Amino acid sequence: VRKKPLKLDQLDYSVLQQCMHCGLCLPTCPTYDATKVERNSPRGRISLMRAIADGEMEVTKIFGEEMYYCLGCLACATACPAGVNYAELFEVARTDIENSGILANRKRNLIRWLTVKFIFVRPRILRLVGRMLYFYQAFGFQNLLRATKFTALLPRRFRELEAFTPLVRRHFSDALIKEIESPAQCRFRVGLLTGCVQDLIYSELNRDTADVLLAHDCEVFTPRLQNCCGSLHAHNGELELAREMARRNITALERSAGSLDELDAIISNAGGCGSHLKNYAHLLQDDPVFARRAVLWSAKLKDVHEWLTTIGIRCPESVPQTERVTYHESCHLCHGQKVTRPPRELLRAIPGLELVEMAESNWCCGSAGIYNLTQPEMSQQLLNRKLGHIYKTGATTVASANPGCSLQLEAGLRQAGSSIKVVHPVSLLASAFRRPTKQQLNISPQELSSESMFDVQGKHPNGVNFDIWLI
Amino acid sequence: MNELISLLGAGQVLTRQEDLIPYSFDATAALRQQPGCVVFPRTVEEVAGVLSVARAKHMPVVTRGSGTGLSGGSLPSLNCIVLCLVKMDRVLKLDDKNLTMLVEPGVITQKIAELADGAGLLYPPDPGSMKISTIGGNIAENSGGLRGLKYGVTRDYVMGLEVVMADSRVVWLGSQCVKDVAGYSMKDVFIGSEGTLGIITKALLKLVPKPQMKKTLLATFKRMDAAAATVSAIIADKIIPCTLEFLDKVTIRCVEEYTHIGLPLDAEALLLMETDGHPAAVDDEVRRMEQIARQNGADSVLVAQSAEESARLAIARRSAFSALARASPTTILEDATVPRSELAKMIQFIQEVGARHQLRIATFGHMGDGNLHPTFLTDERDAAEMERVEQAMQEVFDYAIKLGGTITGEHGVGIAKKKFLPRALGDHSLDLMRQLKRTLDPEGLLNPGKIFDL
Numbered sequence: 001v002r003k004k005p006l007k008l009d010q011l012d013y014s015v016l017q018q019c020m021h022c023g024l025c026l027p028t029c030p031t032y033d034a035t036k037v038e039r040n041s042p043r044g045r046i047s048l049m050r051a052i053a054d055g056e057m058e059v060t061k062i063f064g065e066e067m068y069y070c071l072g073c074l075a076c077a078t079a080c081p082a083g084v085n086y087a088e089l090f091e092v093a094r095t096d097i098e099n100s101g102i103l104a105n106r107k108r109n110l111i112r113w114l115t116v117k118f119i120f121v122r123p124r125i126l127r128l129v130g131r132m133l134y135f136y137q138a139f140g141f142q143n144l145l146r147a148t149k150f151t152a153l154l155p156r157r158f159r160e161l162e163a164f165t166p167l168v169r170r171h172f173s174d175a176l177i178k179e180i181e182s183p184a185q186c187r188f189r190v191g192l193l194t195g196c197v198q199d200l201i202y203s204e205l206n207r208d209t210a211d212v213l214l215a216h217d218c219e220v221f222t223p224r225l226q227n228c229c230g231s232l233h234a235h236n237g238e239l240e241l242a243r244e245m246a247r248r249n250i251t252a253l254e255r256s257a258g259s260l261d262e263l264d265a266i267i268s269n270a271g272g273c274g275s276h277l278k279n280y281a282h283l284l285q286d287d288p289v290f291a292r293r294a295v296l297w298s299a300k301l302k303d304v305h306e307w308l309t310t311i312g313i314r315c316p317e318s319v320p321q322t323e324r325v326t327y328h329e330s331c332h333l334c335h336g337q338k339v340t341r342p343p344r345e346l347l348r349a350i351p352g353l354e355l356v357e358m359a360e361s362n363w364c365c366g367s368a369g370i371y372n373l374t375q376p377e378m379s380q381q382l383l384n385r386k387l388g389h390i391y392k393t394g395a396t397t398v399a400s401a402n403p404g405c406s407l408q409l410e411a412g413l414r415q416a417g418s419s420i421k422v423v424h425p426v427s428l429l430a431s432a433f434r435r436p437t438k439q440q441l442n443i444s445p446q447e448l449s450s451e452s453m454f455d456v457q458g459k460h461p462n463g464v465n466f467d468i469w470l471i
Numbered sequence: 472m473n474e475l476i477s478l479l480g481a482g483q484v485l486t487r488q489e490d491l492i493p494y495s496f497d498a499t500a501a502l503r504q505q506p507g508c509v510v511f512p513r514t515v516e517e518v519a520g521v522l523s524v525a526r527a528k529h530m531p532v533v534t535r536g537s538g539t540g541l542s543g544g545s546l547p548s549l550n551c552i553v554l555c556l557v558k559m560d561r562v563l564k565l566d567d568k569n570l571t572m573l574v575e576p577g578v579i580t581q582k583i584a585e586l587a588d589g590a591g592l593l594y595p596p597d598p599g600s601m602k603i604s605t606i607g608g609n610i611a612e613n614s615g616g617l618r619g620l621k622y623g624v625t626r627d628y629v630m631g632l633e634v635v636m637a638d639s640r641v642v643w644l645g646s647q648c649v650k651d652v653a654g655y656s657m658k659d660v661f662i663g664s665e666g667t668l669g670i671i672t673k674a675l676l677k678l679v680p681k682p683q684m685k686k687t688l689l690a691t692f693k694r695m696d697a698a699a700a701t702v703s704a705i706i707a708d709k710i711i712p713c714t715l716e717f718l719d720k721v722t723i724r725c726v727e728e729y730t731h732i733g734l735p736l737d738a739e740a741l742l743l744m745e746t747d748g749h750p751a752a753v754d755d756e757v758r759r760m761e762q763i764a765r766q767n768g769a770d771s772v773l774v775a776q777s778a779e780e781s782a783r784l785a786i787a788r789r790s791a792f793s794a795l796a797r798a799s800p801t802t803i804l805e806d807a808t809v810p811r812s813e814l815a816k817m818i819q820f821i822q823e824v825g826a827r828h829q830l831r832i833a834t835f836g837h838m839g840d841g842n843l844h845p846t847f848l849t850d851e852r853d854a855a856e857m858e859r860v861e862q863a864m865q866e867v868f869d870y871a872i873k874l875g876g877t878i879t880g881e882h883g884v885g886i887a888k889k890k891f892l893p894r895a896l897g898d899h900s901l902d903l904m905r906q907l908k909r910t911l912d913p914e915g916l917l918n919p920g921k922i923f924d925l
Contacts, residue, residue, distance in 0.1 A: 017800045017851075022498045023539040027579070027603045036511070036557045037485070038538070044493030051492050062489040082796035 006096045008053045011089075016053055018084045019046045025076035030364050030382055031069055039066055042076035042086055049093050064097040069378070071371055072235055073364040074275075074335035087279075087336065091234050098237030115370075116236050120196060120228045121245065127172060130200035134168040160376060164411045166201040173199045174224040176207040179256055187217035188311065191253045191266040191300075195273055196228035198403040208430035209269045209304055215433050216314055221263070223252040229268075231276035234283070235369055243287065246280045250293050260296045269304040269426055271333030271402035272369065277301050278337065303333060304426055305342035305401065313349045318435035320352030325428070326395035327355060328386065328409065329362040330402030343401055343425045350432045358389040367408035383412045390420065399425045474524045475510055475552070479517055483558075485509040494553050497538040497545045498600070499887055500803045501851045506533065506547035511558045515672040518554065519639040522670070522916070525552055526638075531919045534666040536577065536605030541804055542885030544612060544665045548919055554670065556607050563673070565590060569647050570678045571630060576607025576671050583676065592678040595622035598881070599792065607671050613663030615881030620839030621713040621747075622679075624881065625662070632658045633673035637912040647675065660907065665883050666918040668911045682747035685713070686757045687781035690769040691738040695719070697768035698740035699815035702838050704763045705744075706811065710756050714745035715839030716788045719818060722795065722833040722846075726787050729794035734787060738770065742838065743788045745781075791835045792846075799831070799848035805864065807871040808842045808880030820870050821845045828859040842880035868895070884922045892923060 002009065025042040026032050032041035039048070045066060051057040070090065077086045097103060119126050136142055142165070145151050151162050173194040190213060194206040210220050230245030250260070257263050268274035281298035284290045302310070327344060334340045340362070347355045366372055366382030386409070390398055398413075400406045400422055409422045475484045485491065486508045495505040507530060512518045525532045535545040535555045547553050560577035567590050572583060580594075580601035587594040597616035598604055604614070610632070615624045631645030644658040645651065661669055692698040702715060718726065718741040727734040734741065742764070746756045757774060764772045775781040796802045809817045818834055821843075825832035836843040845867055847860050868878045868891045878895045879888050893901055905925060908915075915925060 013852075014800050018797075020498065020500060020796060020802055021496050021538075022796075023537050023600060023603050026537060027581075037490070038493035039485075039490050041493070047493045047496070048489060057488060057492065060489060062487065066489065081793035082802070083793075 002055070006052065006059065007092045007099075008049055008096050011053065011092055013053065015085055015088060016046060016050045018082050019043060019050075019080075020082050021047065022081065024081055025079045028075040028079040030071060030073065030075070031378065034378065034381065040069060042070075042080075042084075045070060045093075046084070046086075046089060049089055052096075059096050059100045059102055061102050063093075064100075064103045067093050067097055068103070068374060071331075071364050071366075071368040071378075071382075073331035073368060075331065075362065075364065078335045078338070078362075087275075088282075091237075091239060094235065094237035095239050096237075112236070116233055116238055117241065120232055121241060123196065123225050123227050126196055126228075127200065130168050130172065133165070133200075134170060137165075137167060138170070161373065163415065164372065164407065166197075166407050166410075168200050169203045171203055173203045173206040173222070173226075176203055177210050177220070177222045179224055180219070180221055181210060181214060182219045183214045183217045185217050186219045188264040189219045189221070189257070189262060190307070191257055191260075191263050192220050192222040193229070193249070193253075193266065193268045193273065193277065194222060194226050195268075195270050195403065196226070198270055198273075199226065202403055202406065202424070205269060205424045205427055208424070208427040209267065211430045211433065212304075212308070212426050213267065216308060216311060218264075218311075221253065221257040223249075223256045226252060229273040229277050230283075231272055232369065234276060234279075239283070242276075243283055246283055246294065247287070247290050249277075250280070250290060250297055254293070260293060260300065263300055265302045265307050266297065266300045267302060267304050267307055269401065269424065271303070271330030271337065271339075272404055274301065274303045275332035275336030303337055303339045303342070303401075305346050306337070306339050309342040309345050313346055315349045316351060316429070316432040316435070317437045318351060318432050319438055319441065321432070321435060322352045322354070323397060323428075324354050324356055324393070324395045325397045325399050326358045326390060326393040327361060327425070328358070328365060328390070328398050328400045328405060330400065330405050331362070331364050331368070333401055334362045343399070346425050346429055347399060350428055353428065353432075356393040356395055358393045358395075360385070360389055365405050365408050367402075367404040369404060372408055379408075383408060387412050387416060387418075391418075395420065397421045397423055397428070399423060399428060401425055472508060474527075475508065475521065478520045478524065479510055479512060483511040483513070494535070494538070494555075495547060497535075497540040497543060499541055499543040499546065499885070500801050501857075502543045502546050502886060504547045504549065506553040507550040509553040509555055511555050513558050515633065515635060515641055518556075518635045518670055518672055519641060521552065521554055522635060522637065522639045525916055526914065529914075532670075532916055533918050534607075534611070534670050536608035536611075537579070537600075537603045539600040539604045540608065540612060540885065541806075541882040542612075542879065542887040544883050544885035544918070544921060545608070546886055556670075556672075557605060559672065560605075562586060566647075567592070570680075571647060572676045572678060574606055574674055574676065576605060576610075576674065578606050580604050580606055580609055587678050588681065590678075591681050593681045594628065594676060594678055596625045596628055598625075606674055606676070610662055610671055610674055611664060611666050612883040613881075615837070615840075615842060617716060617837060618713050619837055619842060619881075620715055621711045626659065628677045629658060629662055629674060630677050631673075631675035632661055632671055634661055634669040635672055636669045637914065637916050641672070642669075643673075645675065663883070665885060665921050667908060667921055668917065670917070682713075682749075684750045684753045685745055685747040685781070686753050687714075687775040687784050688742075688744045688757060688760055688764070688772060689775075689784040689787070690742045690744070690764040690772045691735050692740040692742070692768065693738060693770055694768065695739045695818055696815050698742055698838075699818075701742065701764050701767040701769065702811065702814070704767055705760055706839075708759060708763060710746065710760060712744050712756070712760065712839060713747045714743060715837070716743040717741065717836060717838035718743075718787060718791055719822070719834040721831065722791050722835045723787075725794040725798050725833060726791055729797060730786060730790050732783075732786055735770065741787060742769075743785060788835070795833050795835075795846050795848060798833075799850060801847075801849050801851040803847040803849065803860065804882075805845045805847070805867070806836075806842060806880045806882045807845060807867050807876065807878060808840075809871050809874045809876030811839070811841045813874040813876065814838060814841055814843070817843060817871060817874060817876070821867055824863045824866050828863045830856070830859055830863055832863070837880075840880070841876065865891070886921060889921070889923060
C-alpha cells in the first residue's frame with residue numbers, strides 16, 4: 001500500500017479493466033505505427049497504468065516519458081470496441097506523473113510554470129504577451145532578425161521553434177465581436193467561445209463564426225474576456241487548474257447571457273477545445289457549487305459544425321467560386337467529439353467548392369496541443385506524412401477546424417514553400433456568404449455594401465485590416 | 472542478453488520492466504505473465520540466431536505477432552524470450568499469373584486483403600482482428616473468419632511456408648503448384664501448431680478471383696429453431712452463401728442498447744446473409760434465400776438494394792462484439808463449434824447453462840459453419856462468478872463434443888483450452904501430437920506448456 005495514494009489508485013478500477021487488450025487500437029496509434037513497440041501503444045500504456053494501480057509498479061521516469069510520448073490524439077478511443085475512456089486515463093496518468101515530480105528539472109519547471117501555471121491562467125497577461133508579439137512582428141523585427149540571419153545564432157531548438165511562431169493579429173476577438181449581437185430575426189440564442197491562442201492568432205475566425213451564426217438567425221453572446229478552456233492544463237497533469245478554468249468560463253458566459261438556461265447552445269469552433277469543454281460536467285462533478293451548472297454547460301456545448309447541421313445549414317446564394325478543398329480532421333473533433341460528417345456537409349454547402357478527400361484524413365498531424373514543442377521529431381514525421389497526403393489531392397486549400405492543427409499545417413506548408421492555404425470551414429462559409437449573389441451583381445456596389453448583413457461595426461465585414469498580416 | 476543484443480542490436484531487445492509489462496498478455500481475458508525479454512528479429516538468419524542463443528541458455532521461446540490471440544497462445548512463459556515478428560513485415564511478391572502472394576510473417580492481414588483487392592483478387596480468410604493481426608499469427612492459429620462456409624479457413628490459402636526449426640535449421644515446405652504430392656504435406660503440420668513446432672518466416676498464400684457482386688439480406692425470427700431451419704433449408708437448396716451470421720436475443724438486446732438501430736427486441740434470432748459471385752447467380756440466390764427465410768417463419772426479411780444499405784444491414788453483426796464488450800468489465804469470447812445440423816440444440820443448451828449458473832451468456836457467430844461464439848459477460852474480480860463461468864464452460868464444451876463438435880473452431884487451444892483438450896480428442900491422437908512435438912522440438916524450447924503438457 002502506498003503512503004500517498006496516486007490518482008490511478010483512486011480511479012474507478014473498471015475504467016482500466018474495460019480494456020480487454022484486444023489490440024484493435026494498435027493500427028490507429030501513430031506512435032505504435034512508428035515504432036511497432038507495445039509500450040508505445042494505447043493498450044501498452046493502459047497495461048502500465050494498471051500495473052501501477054495494482055501496486056506492481058511505481059510511477060517511473062520511463063512511464064512519465066511514455067505518457068508524454070503519447071499524442072493524446074484519441075484515435076484509439078474511436079477504434080476501441082470496448083469503449084475505454086482513454087482520455088480520462090491519459091489525464092489521470094499525467095496528473096500522477098506531475099505530482100510525483102519524476103520528470104521535473106529546472107528548465108522544464110520554469111517553462112511549465114511560465115506557460116501552464118502563469119500565462120495561460122491569466123487571459124489579460126496572455127493578451128499582453130500577444131500584443132508584444134504583434135508589435136515585434138508588425139514593425140518588422142521578426143523579418144529583420146530572419147533576414148539578417150540573426151536567428152541562425154539561436155540554439156537549434158529555438159531556431160526551429162522560431163519558424164513556428166504564429167502571426168499575431170492586430171485585433172483580438174473582443175475588438176471584433178460585440179458582447180451581444182442580434183440578427184434581424186432571432187431563432188436561437190447561443191454563447192460563443194473564442195479560445196485563448198485562437199483569440200490572438202485567428203481572431204478573424206471568431207468574427208467569421210459570429211457572422212455565420214447570425215446568418216443562421218442566432219443571437220450571439222460572446223464574453224469579452226475568456227479564459228483558456230483548460231485543456232492545456234488537463235492534458236498536462238494540472239486537473240485542479242483545469243477545474244478553475246472551467247469555473248471561470250461558466251461564470252463569464254452566465255454573466256454575458258444572464259444564465260445558461262437562456263441559451264440554446266454554447267458554440268466552440270476549435271476541435272481540441274470543444275472536446276475538453278464538453279467534459280466540464282465530468283470535470284466538475286464533485287464541485288458543490290458548479291456541478292449542476294457544468295452539466296447544463298456540457299449538455300449545451302456544441303461544435304459549430306455540429307450545431308449548424310442540427311439547425312440546418314443555409315447555403316449561401318452567392319456566385320459560385322471554384323475552389324478545390326481537402327479536409328483535415330482535428331483529432332479531438334473526430335475522435336474526441338466524434339464529429340466527422342458535419343464539417344464535410346458544411347463544406348459541400350458552399351457554392352463552387354469541390355471537396356476532395358485526402359488519405360488518412362483523421363490521422364494526427366503532429367500538432368497535438370504542445371506536442372510539436374515537446375516531441376519535435378515525432379511531430380515532424382507526422383506533419384510530413386500529412387503534407388504528403390494533402391499534396392496528392394491537388395487541393396489549393398486545406399480546411400482545418402482546430403487552431404493547433406492549422407498552425408502546424410501552415411508552418412509545414414510555409415517551410416515547404418507551398419502556396420496551399422489553411423482555412424477553417426466556417427471561414428470558407430463566411431466568405432461565401434460575403435460574396436455577392438447573382439441578383440446583387442446586377443445592382444450597384446454602393447447598394448450592395450449598405451445591404452451587407454455582416455457590417456456589424458460599420459467597417460470591413462471582417463473588422464480586420466488584412467494588409468497588416470502580410471508584414 | 473548480451474548475445475541477443477550483439478545479434479540484433481540494442482534497439483531490438485527489450486528488457487526493462489516498462490517494456491515487458493505490455494508484452495505480458497495477448498487478447499485473452501485474465502491471463503498474464505511477464506517475459507524475460509522481447510526481441511525483434513528482421514531476417515530469417517536472425518530468427519535462427521535467436522533460437523541458437525535460446526538453446527544455449529535454455530530459455531523458452533514464445534513467438535508473437537500482434538498479440539490478438541484469444542486462447543493465450545502467445546502468452547509468455549516465465550523467463551522466456553518473446554520473439555516478436557512484427558518488424559518482418561515485407562510483402563515480397565504478388566504474382567498475378569499464379570495467383571499467389573509471398574509475404575513475411577509480420578504482414579498485417581488487412582494489408583494482404585487490400586493488396587489482393589487492388590489486383591482484382593481476393594484473400595478470403597477474414598478473422599475479426601484482421602486490421603492488426605499478422606499473417607504469421609493467422610497461420611500459426613489457423614484462423615477462421617466470417618467466410619468459412621464458402622471459402623474455408625487460413626489453412627486453405629497457404630501453399631508454402633519457410634520455417635525455422637527448433638535446431639535453427641531453415642526449411643521450405645510446399646510449393647507454388649496447386650498439385651504437389653512430393654512427400655508428406657509438412658506445411659500442414661505447422662499450420663495451426665500455435666508456435667510449438669517451428670517459427671514461420673515466410674508464407675506463400677493462395678489468392679482467388681474477386682467475386683463480381685455481393686448482396687446482403689437481414690432476417691429476424693421470433694423462434695430460434697425457425698432460424699436454424701432457414702439455414703438448413705438454404706444449404707439443402709444448394710446455396711452456399713459467403714456469410715451466414717447469427718445473433719441470439721441477448722446479443723440483439725446488447726446491440727440495440729448500444730446502436731439504437733431499431734432491432735426488434737422480441738426477436739430470438741437474427742440472421743445476416745450474404746451471397747457473392749456472378750450477378751445473375753447472386754440475384755437468383757438472394758431471391759431464393761428471401762423466400763426460404765419467409766417460408767421458415769422469418770418475421771422480417773430485408774434485402775439491401777445498394778452498398779450503403781448492405782453496410783447498414785451489417786451494422787448489427789459488425790457491432791456485436793463491441794456491444795458485448797461494453798456490457799461488462801470482463802468479456803470472455805469462446806468458440807465452441809458443432810456440426811451445422813446441431814446448431815439449434817447447442818444454442819438452446821448454452822441458454823440453459825447460463826440460466827442454471829446465473830450467468831449472462833450472449834451467443835453470436837458463424838451459423839453457416841457451425842462456429843458459435845458463446846460470450847461470457849462477467850467480471851474477473853468476482854471469484855465466485857468466475858468459478859461458475861469455468862463450470863459453465865466445461866458443460867458447454869462437453870455438450871459440443873457430445874454433438875460431434877469441437878472445443879475450439881478458430882481461436883486455438885493455447886492455455887485457455889488446454890485442460891479441455893484431452894476429453895475433446897479421445898483415443899490416441901493426443902499421444903501422436905506429443906510424439907510429433909518431441910521429434911521436432913526435443914528440448915521443449917518452443918512455446919512450452921501450450922496446447923498440452925509433454
